[in-house]
Amino acid sequence: FVCAIESIAGVPKKVKKIGQDDPRRIIHSFKVGLALSLVSLFYYCTPLYGGFGMSAMWAVLTVVVVFEYTVGATLGKGLNRALATLLAGALGVGAQHLASLSGERGEPIILGAFVFLIAVSSTFARFFPGIKARYDYGVLIFILTFSLVAVSGYRVNDLVEMAHQRLSTIAIGSSTCVFISIFICPVWAGQELQELVALNIEKLAKFLEGFGAECFNKEEEGRDQKADVAKVDKSFLQAYKSILNSKSSEEALANFARWEPGHGRFRFRHPWDQYLKIGALACQCACSIDALNSYISSTTQTPVEFQERIKDACTKMSSESGKALTELALAIRMMTKPVAAAAHVASAKTTAANLKATLKITSSEITVILEILPAATIASLLVEIVAQTEKLAEAV
Amino acid sequence: FVCAIESIAGVPKKVKKIGQDDPRRIIHSFKVGLALSLVSLFYYCTPLYGGFGMSAMWAVLTVVVVFEYTVGATLGKGLNRALATLLAGALGVGAQHLASLSGERGEPIILGAFVFLIAVSSTFARFFPGIKARYDYGVLIFILTFSLVAVSGYRVNDLVEMAHQRLSTIAIGSSTCVFISIFICPVWAGQELQELVALNIEKLAKFLEGFGAECFNKEEEGRDQKADVAKVDKSFLQAYKSILNSKSSEEALANFARWEPGHGRFRFRHPWDQYLKIGALACQCACSIDALNSYISSTTQTPVEFQERIKDACTKMSSESGKALTELALAIRMMTKPVAAAAHVASAKTTAANLKATLKITSSEITVILEILPAATIASLLVEIVAQTEKLAEAV
Numbered sequence: 025f026v027c028a029i030e031s032i033a034g035v036p037k038k039v040k041k042i043g044q045d046d047p048r049r050i051i052h053s054f055k056v057g058l059a060l061s062l063v064s065l066f067y068y069c070t071p072l073y074g075g076f077g078m079s080a081m082w083a084v085l086t087v088v089v090v091f092e093y094t095v096g097a098t099l100g101k102g103l104n105r106a107l108a109t110l111l112a113g114a115l116g117v118g119a120q121h122l123a124s125l126s127g128e129r130g131e132p133i134i135l136g137a138f139v140f141l142i143a144v145s146s147t148f149a150r151f152f153p154g155i156k157a158r159y160d161y162g163v164l165i166f167i168l169t170f171s172l173v174a175v176s177g178y179r180v181n182d183l184v185e186m187a188h189q190r191l192s193t194i195a196i197g198s199s200t201c202v203f204i205s206i207f208i209c210p211v212w213a214g215q216e217l218q219e220l221v222a223l224n225i226e227k228l229a230k231f232l233e234g235f236g237a238e239c240f241n242k243e244e245e246g247r248d249q250k251a252d253v254a255k256v257d258k259s260f261l262q263a264y265k266s267i268l269n270s271k272s273s274e275e276a277l278a279n280f281a282r283w284e285p286g287h288g289r290f291r292f293r294h295p296w297d298q299y300l301k302i303g304a305l306a307c308q309c310a311c312s313i314d315a316l317n318s319y320i321s322s323t324t325q326t327p328v329e330f331q332e333r334i335k336d337a338c339t340k341m342s343s344e345s346g347k348a349l350t351e352l353a354l355a356i357r358m359m360t361k362p363v364a365a366a367a368h369v370a371s372a373k374t375t376a377a378n379l380k381a382t383l384k385i386t387s388s389e390i391t392v393i394l395e396i397l398p399a400a401t402i403a404s405l406l407v408e409i410v411a412q413t414e415k416l417a418e419a420v
Numbered sequence: 421f422v423c424a425i426e427s428i429a430g431v432p433k434k435v436k437k438i439g440q441d442d443p444r445r446i447i448h449s450f451k452v453g454l455a456l457s458l459v460s461l462f463y464y465c466t467p468l469y470g471g472f473g474m475s476a477m478w479a480v481l482t483v484v485v486v487f488e489y490t491v492g493a494t495l496g497k498g499l500n501r502a503l504a505t506l507l508a509g510a511l512g513v514g515a516q517h518l519a520s521l522s523g524e525r526g527e528p529i530i531l532g533a534f535v536f537l538i539a540v541s542s543t544f545a546r547f548f549p550g551i552k553a554r555y556d557y558g559v560l561i562f563i564l565t566f567s568l569v570a571v572s573g574y575r576v577n578d579l580v581e582m583a584h585q586r587l588s589t590i591a592i593g594s595s596t597c598v599f600i601s602i603f604i605c606p607v608w609a610g611q612e613l614q615e616l617v618a619l620n621i622e623k624l625a626k627f628l629e630g631f632g633a634e635c636f637n638k639e640e641e642g643r644d645q646k647a648d649v650a651k652v653d654k655s656f657l658q659a660y661k662s663i664l665n666s667k668s669s670e671e672a673l674a675n676f677a678r679w680e681p682g683h684g685r686f687r688f689r690h691p692w693d694q695y696l697k698i699g700a701l702a703c704q705c706a707c708s709i710d711a712l713n714s715y716i717s718s719t720t721q722t723p724v725e726f727q728e729r730i731k732d733a734c735t736k737m738s739s740e741s742g743k744a745l746t747e748l749a750l751a752i753r754m755m756t757k758p759v760a761a762a763a764h765v766a767s768a769k770t771t772a773a774n775l776k777a778t779l780k781i782t783s784s785e786i787t788v789i790l791e792i793l794p795a796a797t798i799a800s801l802l803v804e805i806v807a808q809t810e811k812l813a814e815a816v
Contacts, residue, residue: 042547049547057540060563061532064571068528081568088539088564132464136457143484144453151438151445167456168484172477175460272668 049093051209056091059204063087063197082190086197091205096213096280098205102198103283104162109194112166113187115142116173123174139171157279213280220274221299224267267307274303445489447605452487455600459483459593478586482593487601492609492676494601498594499679500558505590508562509583511538512569519570535567553675609676616670617695620663663703670699 043050066080090101123134146167149155155163173187205211278300439446459479486497519530542563545551551559569583601607674696 038548039544042544049544053540053544056543056563057536060539060567061536064532064535064567068532081572084567084571085564088560088567136460136464139460140453140457143456144449147452148435148438148445148449152434164484167452168481171456171460171480171484175480176477269667271665 048209048211052093052211055204055208056087058208059087059091059200060084062204063200066193066196080193082193083197083200086194087201090198091201094211094213094216094277094280095205096277096282096284098201099285100158100280100283101161102202104159105165106191106195106198108162108165109169109191112169113173113191116170117184117187119170119174135174139174142170143167157275158282212284213277214284217274217277217281217299220270220277221303224270224303227267271303271307274300444605444607448489448607451600451604452483454604455483455487455596456480458600459596476589478589479593479596482590483597486594487597490607490609490612490673490676491601492673492678492680494597495681496554496676496679497557498598500555501561502587502591502594504558504561505565505587508565509569509587512566513580513583515566515570531570535570538566539563553671554678608680609673610680613670613673613677613695616666616673617699620666620699623663667699667703670696 063083066083086102086105090098090105092098092101119135119138123131123138126134146163150160150163176186482498482501486494486501488494488497515531515534519527519534522530542559546556546559572582
């Protein structure tokens with residue numbers, strides 16, 4: 025019981041934290057409330073209610089189910105819902121008409137067979153990866169509407185009237201959601217994706233900039249200072265780990281972003297796939313960094329004179345790659361300025377070339393290879409990322 | 421147009437492929453069809469229809485929305501839906517009663533305020549990570565039912581009768597789904613999770629067993645053979661990459677598995693968190709392997725005599741870890757036999773100890789460190805995995 029009270033007492037703190045992390049979440053909650061209140065006006069206003077009757081309920085249902093956090097997701101769900109309802113409604117009315125030709129006895133059997141067939145084939149269609157990614161919700165609504173129309177047609181007399189009412193209320197619900205999500209503090213999935221990719225690259229950059237110092241200087245400092253440094257550093261040394269798991273959210277955002285119309289700095293047909301490619305490269309880079317990170321603890325075992333020999337080259341390499349990555353992240357964020365981005369790309373390229381040159385000089389000594397190789401991986405990744413950003417700069 | 425015909429012609433091939441990959445998908449489709457047909461019987465049977473009226477539609481709706489691929493997901497959604505409907509229905513009737521006390525004019529305003537408040541706070545609650553993982557659908561249905569009940573109460577006279585009908589139809593729909601998903605070829609999320617984790621560890625094992633040969637022997641073979649080997653090898657050398665992205669599906673499966681009752685070899689309160697930990701360790705291990713994989717191409721640059729010196733130790737290390745991992749995967753699959761699993765764990769432990777001993781002997785020579793370090797990472801990971809599996813074997 026004490027435990028329950030404690031967990032309830034912790035709720036305001038949690039609410040505050042979630043709100044502070046992203047204030048748009050609070051705004052989103054109010055947007056949903058607003059949309060729902062607007063739609064329930066249909067019930068309260070007698071003239072409007074008279075036109076739709078009980079079907080007005082479907083507008084409320086649509087708003088609750090369709091309204092999502094980002095514009096792309098809302099738009100995708102709304103369009104899926106409206107189109108699937110239209111298609112399934114038409115098919116359902118047709119099936120109903122076909123079944124009614126077969127007389128009193130045959131009708132329920134034929135209707136049941138239709139529903140079974142549609143349910144089996146549509147459920148199977150949801151396993152197709154391409155359909156799952158973008159039309160999953162539409163197929164669900166298709167099964168739902170078809171069964172409802174086909175089945176209730178057996179009882180309801182004026183089926184076309186009912187289908188018409190339902191379709192218009194769903195259209196009203198969907199368009200309310202879409203309008204509110206676009207015009208009141210919109211959260212664009214495309215912008216979120218861009219932000220996430222840039223943030224991930226910045227995390228990599230921060231790790232690399234701090235890595236050299238962390239790896240080679242820690243023995244020179246005193247024990248007391250070391251504890252302090254460790255506390256400060258941990259945040260950026262561990263930050264890259266979240267990149268390893270960001271792939272699925274990146275893919276979801278890219279799927280949503282495809283539904284979005286051109287807006288703000290994003291003109292039409294933005295290359296979302298490029299972002300996914302950059303994200304995958306960042307993930308691979310984070311993987312190399314993870315391996316690199318596990319060496320930090322083992323460098324203390326290697327003799328000091330050996331460490332001294334590779335120290336400068338490694339520190340310079342990692343900080344240079346870090347700087348280049350910071351500029352790349354900036355270039356992704358400031359995508360509207362291709363001139364500045366081109367300059368960043370050029371500077372990043374020279375850095376990568378420098379890295380490669382350093383690598384060729386030192387690779388004759390096998391002993392240096394231990395620290396060179398991860399950096400070489402990063403350098404080659406960097407070259408790829410630079411190429412990607414170049415493509416991106418061209419595409420914008 | 422030609423393109424459209426081609427893509428339609430490709431559909432049967434795709435259907436066959438998806439069906440062959442996992443025949444349970446076809447069975448799942450038929451299960452959905454069966455559930456839907458059963459529920460639509462309510463419409464066709466006049467005595468049953470008389471009891472429920474238009475509310476019978478809600479049973480159809482529930483089946484379509486609740487039926488998911490795994491038992492855990494279906495059960496979770498069904499319970500969420502039934503409980504949220506019960507709670508929101510009761511609250512909605514209460515709010516309706518409260519509002520009706522304030523007279524003709526005040527009623528819609530107070531109802532609107534209630535709906536707005538509930539929508540805002542519930543939508544915000546969906547951002548809590550704990551609620552998002554397990555009760556997201558329940559909260560959605562809660563908002564939905566509350567608004568529907570509160571709003572339609574303004575028009576419908578016998579609200580309690582309506583709420584009662586709706587609740588019983590939803591209960592019928594949910595229980596139909598749950599029964600069919602449990603008793604006809606069930607797909608247990610827990611089993612899927614176990615399978616996925618074991619498969620991932622097997623992938624790691626296959627990579628490690630083949631790695632030594634791939635890395636050191638390729639120079640000895642002729643050019644022609646090399647091409648053949650590369651073709652055969654690629655499948656297992658690339659397989660580990662999918663592990664890096666399996667974390668989100670592991671988490672989803674673990675969430676579903678928590679809903680499932682004890683079944684088959686899984687007795688009650690199975691330690692799903694252990695699987696997640698093992699999965700995370702496997703992911704980390706795959707990360708080290710990714711770094712290791714990038715060295716394969718660079719080993720050709722190192723002199724042959726140096727390669728010869730480390731070749732035996734490395735080949736043995738990687739194949740031994742590979743064997744240990746294979747036995748661990750077997751131990752996870754055959755969890756009901758703790759005796760056999762304990763033997764596997766013991767043999768894995770001695771392998772790990774051997775690895776460590778090898779490491780200590782050779783670590784005095786700095787030149788060997790290049791290949792030793794990744795293996796050391798794997799060895800330490802392996803020790804951790806062994807510890808995890810020991811815990812698991814105790815927990816079963």
